[in-house]
Amino acid sequence: MAYWLLKSEPEVYSILDLKREGRAIWDGVRNYQARNYLMQMQQGDLCFFYHSGANPPGIAGLCRVKGTLLPDPTQFDPHSPYFDPKATRERPRWYTVEVEYLEAWPLVPLAELKACFPQDHPLVKRGNRLSVMPVPPEVAERLIARRGCR
Template sequence: MAYWLLKSEPQVYGIEDLEREGRAIWDGVRNYQARNYLMQMKEGDLCFFYHSGTTPPGIAGRCRVVRTLLPDPTQFDPESPYYDPKATPEKPRWYTVEVAFVEKWPLVPLAELKALFPPDHPLVKRGNRLSVMPVPPEVAEALIVRRGSR
């Protein structure tokens, strides 16, 4: 099992939305590195749901990957802000995963996360806006133990 961090602004789509819906496609990612990480995910991988664009930002819960290598449907929708005119159903350019809600946490703020993540990790590195990234196993385990949930 691998561990990942998925960022979303809570006013756009937050952990409460995923909790209410149960499952969701993680759509709208338009960064090639983030897309490549999405394409590496396997069913059963654990994801930390990170609220960005809020004060304070931080991890708000967990979800699990339940389906992988799904063509992102927003790339084909001309009404979507994530529409990609170069993508076709026969030749998609953007892939994603479906995740299922696991649990909501009291927010683990970025200030606390900086003590857990290596200083060169994209989450704590200044200026990095990557919305999908791997989480080192030792950091993931520390977060899970710290929150008292297994």
């Protein structure tokens, strides 16, 4: 099993939205590195749900990968802001995963996460805006055990 961090702005899609729906496709990712990470995910992997753009930003809960290598449907929708005219159903360019809700947490703020993650990790590296990233197993296990880095 691997561990991942998925970022979403809470006013767009929050951990409470996922809780209400139970499952969701993690659509709209349009960064090749993030897409490549999505394509590496396996069923059963755990994901930390991170509220970006919040005040403060931080981990708000946990979800699990249920489906993998799904063509992102927004790439085919000409009315979507994530439409890609070069993508076809025969040759999709963007893939995603389906996740299921596990639990909401009291927010673990970025300031606390900086003490938990390696200094070169994309989450705590200044200027990094990657929306999907791996989490080292030792960090993930510590976060899950304590619901934070304390």
